[in-house]
Amino acid sequence: MTVKNIIYLSDVAADDGPRIGNKALRLAQLLQAGFPVAPGFCISVTAAAQWRSALHEEVLAAYRALGSGTVAVRSSALDEDGVSASYAGVYSSILGVDGEAALLVAIEHCLAAWHTPAARHYRKAQGAAEAFSLAILIQKLVPAIAAGVAYTCDPLAPNRHRVLINAVWGLAEPLASGRVAADSFQLSRHGKLLGRTVVAKTTELGPCGESPVSPERVLVPCLSPRQAAAVTRLALRAEAFFGTPQDVEFAVTPEEVWVVQSRPVVALRKTETNPLDALICSERQRLVRKFARLRRQGILHGHELVLSNGNVGELLPTPSAMSFGLFRRLFAGRHGAIVVGRQRLGYRFDARCVEHLYELVVGQPYFNLEVDAATFNYGIAPPVDHYLARVLAQPELANYPELKLYGEADAQPQAAAFRAQLGAAAENFLQRFACDIEPGLRLAKPEWHTLSPSATVTAITRLISQLRRGPCVEFVIAARLGFYFAGRLRTGLLRWFGDEGEHLCAALLAALPGSLVTRQCLWLETLGDGRLARAEFLAAYGHSADNELELSEPRLSECPDKLDAMLHELHASGRHPAADFAQQVARRQAAEQSLETRLIALGASPDQRTQLRADLDFAQQLLPLRETIKHHYTVGHGEIRTALLHLARCLGWNAEFIFQLRPDELRRTLREPQHLLLLAQRRNEERELARQALRQRRLPSVIFGSRLHALGQLPELAHGSLWRGAGLSAGQVRGVARVVDADTDGAALLAGQFSGDEILVLRAANLGLAPLFRMVAGLIVEVGGLLAHSACQAREAGIPAVVLPDATRLIADGALLWLDGSSGEVTLASDHPGVTNEFRQERSHAML
Numbered sequence: 001m002t003v004k005n006i007i008y009l010s011d012v013a014a015d016d017g018p019r020i021g022n023k024a025l026r027l028a029q030l031l032q033a034g035f036p037v038a039p040g041f042c043i044s045v046t047a048a049a050q051w052r053s054a055l056h057e058e059v060l061a062a063y064r065a066l067g068s069g070t071v072a073v074r075s076s077a078l079d080e081d082g083v084s085a086s087y088a089g090v091y092s093s094i095l096g097v098d099g100e101a102a103l104l105v106a107i108e109h110c111l112a113a114w115h116t117p118a119a120r121h122y123r124k125a126q127g128a129a130e131a132f133s134l135a136i137l138i139q140k141l142v143p144a145i146a147a148g149v150a151y152t153c154d155p156l157a158p159n160r161h162r163v164l165i166n167a168v169w170g171l172a173e174p175l176a177s178g179r180v181a182a183d184s185f186q187l188s189r190h191g192k193l194l195g196r197t198v199v200a201k202t203t204e205l206g207p208c209g210e211s212p213v214s215p216e217r218v219l220v221p222c223l224s225p226r227q228a229a230a231v232t233r234l235a236l237r238a239e240a241f242f243g244t245p246q247d248v249e250f251a252v253t254p255e256e257v258w259v260v261q262s263r264p265v266v267a268l269r270k271t272e273t274n275p276l277d278a279l280i281c282s283e284r285q286r287l288v289r290k291f292a293r294l295r296r297q298g299i300l301h302g303h304e305l306v307l308s309n310g311n312v313g314e315l316l317p318t319p320s321a322m323s324f325g326l327f328r329r330l331f332a333g334r335h336g337a338i339v340v341g342r343q344r345l346g347y348r349f350d351a352r353c354v355e356h357l358y359e360l361v362v363g364q365p366y367f368n369l370e371v372d373a374a375t376f377n378y379g380i381a382p383p384v385d386h387y388l389a390r391v392l393a394q395p396e397l398a399n400y401p402e403l404k405l406y407g408e409a410d411a412q413p414q415a416a417a418f419r420a421q422l423g424a425a426a427e428n429f430l431q432r433f434a435c436d437i438e439p440g441l442r443l444a445k446p447e448w449h450t451l452s453p454s455a456t457v458t459a460i461t462r463l464i465s466q467l468r469r470g471p472c473v474e475f476v477i478a479a480r481l482g483f484y485f486a487g488r489l490r491t492g493l494l495r496w497f498g499d500e501g502e503h504l505c506a507a508l509l510a511a512l513p514g515s516l517v518t519r520q521c522l523w524l525e526t527l528g529d530g531r532l533a534r535a536e537f538l539a540a541y542g543h544s545a546d547n548e549l550e551l552s553e554p555r556l557s558e559c560p561d562k563l564d565a566m567l568h569e570l571h572a573s574g575r576h577p578a579a580d581f582a583q584q585v586a587r588r589q590a591a592e593q594s595l596e597t598r599l600i601a602l603g604a605s606p607d608q609r610t611q612l613r614a615d616l617d618f619a620q621q622l623l624p625l626r627e628t629i630k631h632h633y634t635v636g637h638g639e640i641r642t643a644l645l646h647l648a649r650c651l652g653w654n655a656e657f658i659f660q661l662r663p664d665e666l667r668r669t670l671r672e673p674q675h676l677l678l679l680a681q682r683r684n685e686e687r688e689l690a691r692q693a694l695r696q697r698r699l700p701s702v703i704f705g706s707r708l709h710a711l712g713q714l715p716e717l718a719h720g721s722l723w724r725g726a727g728l729s730a731g732q733v734r735g736v737a738r739v740v741d742a743d744t745d746g747a748a749l750l751a752g753q754f755s756g757d758e759i760l761v762l763r764a765a766n767l768g769l770a771p772l773f774r775m776v777a778g779l780i781v782e783v784g785g786l787l788a789h790s791a792c793q794a795r796e797a798g799i800p801a802v803v804l805p806d807a808t809r810l811i812a813d814g815a816l817l818w819l820d821g822s823s824g825e826v827t828l829a830s831d832h833p834g835v836t837n838e839f840r841q842e843r844s845h846a847m848l
Contacts, residue, residue, distance in 0.1 A: 005047035005055060006062045009040050009139075019044045021076030021135040026242070026262055033241060035234075036258045039066060040139030042076065043107070049132045051111055059107070060100050063138065070098045070141045070207045073106040074261075075113060078133040091134070095141060095173055096207040103138070110136050115812070141207055142258045144251035146222040147172035148182060150235040151709065153245035153265055162194060163187045163232045164709060167222045169213055170204030172249055172260065181304065181392040181704045183222050189236060191229035196221060197706055199304065202393040223252070230257045238262045276689045280698065280712035283362050287708055299353050300370055304388045305705025307359055307366035310399030313701070314764040314783045314790065316365050318690050320552045321683050322644065324360055325662035326637075327549065329464060330472045332357045337468055341476030342375055346421050349377045362712075363690020364699050369398055376406050378418045395702040396726070399803075400785030402480075403487045419488070426481045426618045433625060441471045441632035448643045453650045457666045460643050463636060464663060471633035478629055482622035489615040496602050503730050503822050507591045508616060510729070510795035511584030514624035516631040518581070518796050520544065521771050525577045528567045538563075543638030546769055551641045552659035566771055573756040573775035580774065580798045592616075623792065653677060660684050694763070697809055701783065721828040725804030728784060728791035730822045733800050734829060735759040735777040739813040759819055761811050765790035773797035778819040780807045780826060794821075802826055 007020055012028035020028075020042040031037035041062045047055055063071070075091030092113040094106040114134045148167030166175060166182040174180040180201070186194040198221050203210050223231065234257050235248040242262070249260040287305075294300045316327060331337045334351040342349075357371045369391060373382045387405055391398045397405045429437070443466060446459050486509060493501030493508075512518075520541050526532040542557030556563060570577075595616075599609050647666070648658040651673055660680035661669065669676045693699055698712045740762035759778040770793040773779060779794050779801040794801035800821025804810070807826075811817070816829040 005044055005058055007042045007044060008062075009037070009042070012042075018078060019046070019135065020137075021045070021078050021133070023074065023261055023263070024076040024135060024137045027137070027139075027259070030238065030241065030259055030262065035237070035241075036256050038072075038139045038142050038258060038260075040071070040137060041066065043136040043138070045078065045133055045135045048111060048134055048136055051107070056104060059138075060103070063100065063103055066138070066140060068100075070096055071103065072139050072141045073097050073103065073110055074137045074139075075110050076135040076137045077114075078135075093173065093176075095171055095205070096209065097141075098207070107136055107138075110134075142251040142260065143207060143253060144171050144258075145253060146170070146227070147249070147251040147260070148175060148223075148231075150231050150248045150250060151245070151265055152235050152239040152248070154186075154709070161189055163189060163235060165223070165228055165231055166707065166709075167231075167252075168204065169201050169217065169222050170206050172251065174203070174205050174210075176249070181706050184706050185221075185223060185228045187228055187232045189232070191232045193225045193228060196228075199392055199706060200389045227252055227257070234259065276692055276698075277712070279686065279689050280362055280693070284708050284711050287359075287361065287703075287705075287711075291705060294356060299356060300368075302370040302384050302388050304392060305703075306369040306388055306391050306398060307361065307703040308369055308391075308398035308401070309364060309366045309699075309701055309783060310401070310785060311788065312358060312365045312367050314781075314788055316547070316549055317764055318363050318687065318694050319360075319365060319550060320659040320687065321662050321680075322659045323549060323551045324358075324365060325664070326464065326551065326640070327365075328358055329663055330468045331476070335468070337472035337476045338375060340469075341473045342480060344473070345425050345477060345480060346418070347375060347378055349374045361703065362693050362699055363687055364694065366703060369401065372401065373406060376402065378414070378421075380414050382406065391702065392704070396805075398702045399783070400483075400788065402483050403490065403785060406487075422481060422484055423614065423618070425477075426485065426622065429477060429481065430621055430625075437474055438628075438632075441474065441629060443467075443471075443632075443636050443639065445639055446643075448639075448646045451646070453647055453670055456643055456647050456650070457670065460640055460647075460663070460666060463639060463643075467633055467636045471629060471636065475626065475629040475633060478622055478626040482619060482626050485615045485618035486623065489612065489619050492608075492612045492615065496599060496604060503727070504591060504595075506727070506730055506795060507588060508595070509619060509623060509792070511581055511588050511798075512620050512624045512796075514621070515627040515792075515796075516540075517627040517770055517793065518624070521577050521774050521793075521797070522581065524566060524570060524771050524774070528570055534563075543635045548634035548637055551637060551644065552656065555638050555641065557638075569775050570771070575756055575774050577774040577797070581796060584796065584798045627792065651677075653680075657681060657684060660687070697806060701805055723804055723807075723810060723826045725780070725802045725807075725824040725826060726785075727801075727821050727824040728781075728788070728803055729779070729794040729799060729801035731778075731798070731800035732818070732820050732822070733759070733777045734816065734818050737761050737780075737811050737813060737815045737817050738776070739808055739811055759817050761807050761813075763808060765793075770797075773799055778802075778817075778821070780804050780811070780819065782807050 007016060009024065009028040009031050012020065012025060012032070016028075017025045024042045027037050031039075043059060072093065072095045074093040077091060092110045094109060097103050097106045111134065114132060146167050146169055148165060149172065151164040154162055154164045163186070165185040165187065167185070168175045168180060168182045175182050180203070181199045183196065183198050183201070185196045188194055198219060200218050201213050201222065202218060204213050231250055231252070234250065235246060238248050238259065239246045242264070245265040246262050247265050248262045251258045251260050291300060291305050316323060319327070329336070332354050333339070334354065336354060338357070339351045339354050353371045353374055357367055359366045359368060369387065370384050373384050373387050376382055387401070390405060443463065448456065448459075451459060486505075489508070490501065490505045493505050495501070497504055523532055523537055523540070527534065527537045538557050542555060544556045545553045547553055596609060599612070604612075644658045645655055647669070648655045651658075651669060657677060657680035660683040661676060665676060693712075703711065735757045736759065738758040738760050740760065756775065756777060758776045759780060760772065760776050761780045763781065764783040765779065765781055769790070773793055774797050776799065778799050779790065781790055781801070781803050782805055784790050784803045791801060800819050802819060802821055802824050804824075804826055811826070818827040818829055820826075
């Protein structure tokens with residue numbers, strides 16, 4: 001029998017599933033049953049596996065037979081859109097493909113998606129075979145005026161008989177990828193509109209790309225009641241046809257509602273078969289209930305719920321219960337460091353709301369944007385709904401919003417008086433730091449091994465109280481002042497220099513003196529040269545770890561082999577941190593010296609130049625002190641870890657379980673040790689599920705309340721050879737990607753060999769990884785911002801750095817990359833034979 005390379009949807013047979021995959025098979029079945037499905041054809045799995053130029057003409061002939069024009073190119077894997085796994089976002093869909101050359105390129109991009117790290121990991125998690133089993137589906141593109149997704153059974157409330165619809169203007173890809181929020185509609189199964197939520201929709205995707213939505217349509221519902229009812233009828237027809245609740249992607253034209261794809265609602269399968277999906281489902285329902293309650297209590301008022309893992313996700317990825325509990329105890333709550341520190345600076349807000357600032361969602365930490373914005377009230381209520389609308393349109397603004405979002409209010413007249421108030425506070429802080437503040441940061445270290453269990457718990461409680469009242473308050477003050485003046489500096493530079501101002505700001509805030517974290521990297525070199533005693537280094541930095549805020553993580557003083565590995569890799573990399581730092585200082589000073597002249601040439605007045613210089617001076621002094629204070633308060637974390645290990649030994653527990661209790665539960669271990677041990681064991685299992693969710697990238701960086709039903713779905717990836725992120729540290733370099741898994745610790749990372757040509761690709765980088773930056777050529781993180789610790793340390797190390805969401809899913813380990821830290825672009829180099837001597841010479845000249 002002749003094997004067909006091309007199979008038209010109209011000709012698909014019932015047994016063609018193994019040749020064209022679930023997505024195409026289900027669409028073909030709907031088309032043949034009379035559903036409105038765009039015509040198209042499939043490249044079979046066999047043909048796709050042997051994709052070569054000989055097949056191109058056959059595909060192009062089918063494209064011509066379809067009428068050419070604009071099409072959509074999608075993956076259709078054998079296991080995709082099944083009952084047990086949706087594979088949503090794992091493979092590629094490319095819309096608006098027009099022309100024969102563009103079609104061939106789009107097909108190759110979809111085929112390449114099979115080999116991405118994310119796809120391999122997802123298949124492994126699902127127990128799927130690795131043998132290539134991907135078909136390609138090509139259909140005429142429906143010119144939608146609106147599009148979206150309809151759930152015939154609400155994933156958040158399966159027992160409620162209603163249909164849930166989310167829709168946007170134009171094509172649905174921005175909604176599926178999680179880049180925009182959508183209007184939501186709830187309808188009865190008879191098509192009656194029960195409720196709707198309309199959000200600001202500022203952009204729409206059409207066949208030719210994105211375009212702005214006209215102002216009069218931004219807040220208009222993108223579906224009329226009649227259209228929503230038509231979508232409901234179509235979705236319920238699909239449910240009746242397949243015999244199970246459906247997740248139906250649809251497209252609306254003036255004449256018709258079309259089915260784009262239809263798959264089972266995976267969240268409704270028996271949860272005991274997949275504990276992670278059960279956990280995600282329960283978290284969706286918990287968040288719905290919690291935030292409805294907070295609105296009833298008058299604590300939240302915004303039209304949209306926004307949770308962001310910017311900053312906090314970098315600090316505490318998948319934290320243990322003790323680490324997150326300690327973090328909240330220190331910084332959140334009515335008496336936490338955020339309330340005390342910011343109110344000391346003159347901010348005014350209801351301290352009750354800070355109880356709900358941080359939220360753990362499927363084991364990952366987030367902050368509530370509305371609550372966070374409220375703590376920046378300096379006498380004028382922050383325009384919270386404006387901020388939320390901006391983030392709906394540009395989710396990346398929720399990453400370090402105090403720098404790029406909240407500063408918009410500084411244009412108000414009252415801001416000038418508050419700037420003077422914070423300037424006086426900064427002067428006072430800097431004057432007092434050396435003689436009054438820094439001595440108070442040093443904590444007493446008890447002889448933990450001599451204490452009884454009861455005395456140990458008492459001493460831990462006392463130490464937490466000291467941290468909350470002292471170092472953590474000073475950290476909040478230094479960070480708020482540093483970020484405030486850095487934000488003003490950035491705004492001023494952008495006003496005078498345009499886009500160049502972003503890079504100039506980074507250059508002016510690089511290689512700053514006064515950071516004990518920077519000193520650690522420089523001391524490592526002197527230790528390796530024999531100019532510093534090992535005991536002296538460990539006395540200052542023995543408390544450090546890859547993530548000092550994670551109490552379950554061993555400290556450097558506990559891992560002598562790790563320090564040896566760091567020294568070995570620093571030597572092997574050929575880098576010289578002191579010389580690199582001196583070069584960065586020289587570049588910063590050159591930028592400082594030319595700034596005044598350039599401002600004069602642009603017509604800046606003396607007052608404007610003086611104010612910009614004052615903002616620069618404050619930012620340059622305060623940002624390093626933020627890192628120094630964090631160094632001191634993480635010494636306290638090291639002490640708490642030592643105390644917890646001692647308590648675990650006294651209780652006869654495995655050490656890992658003591659870290660799964662919260663600080664306020666420690667006293668109960670003395671009365672109910674067995675009950676608390678069972679609780680800790682259960683939390684340990686949940687943390688393993690949370691790590692699995694992190695590895696699979698099941699949680700977005702920003703969670704919207706209007707899209708909680710999609711929590712746990714993978715976003716569509718922008719497969720290709722060029723990705724655009726945001727620059728964190730200027731420079732250009734070519735290097736080999738070293739992709740770091742979410743579970744890889746620093747010791748395992750250092751076990752590899754560094755030649756100085758690697759580009760580290762990891763989810764987030766805390767201060768504990770800063771020494772590694774002196775051993776590599778570049779850095780790519782998924783979470784971070786211009787003033788994140790990792791960004792500051794990358795600039796200190798003189799390496800380019802970029803924040804690129806989903807980087808560890810997009811980039812394969814060992815790929816040859818071109819990294820531009822100024823533009824934020826990451827390019828997959830076409831020549832990937834490996835790293836040659838010629839390349840090493842080229843790299844040394846490529847650094848800017």
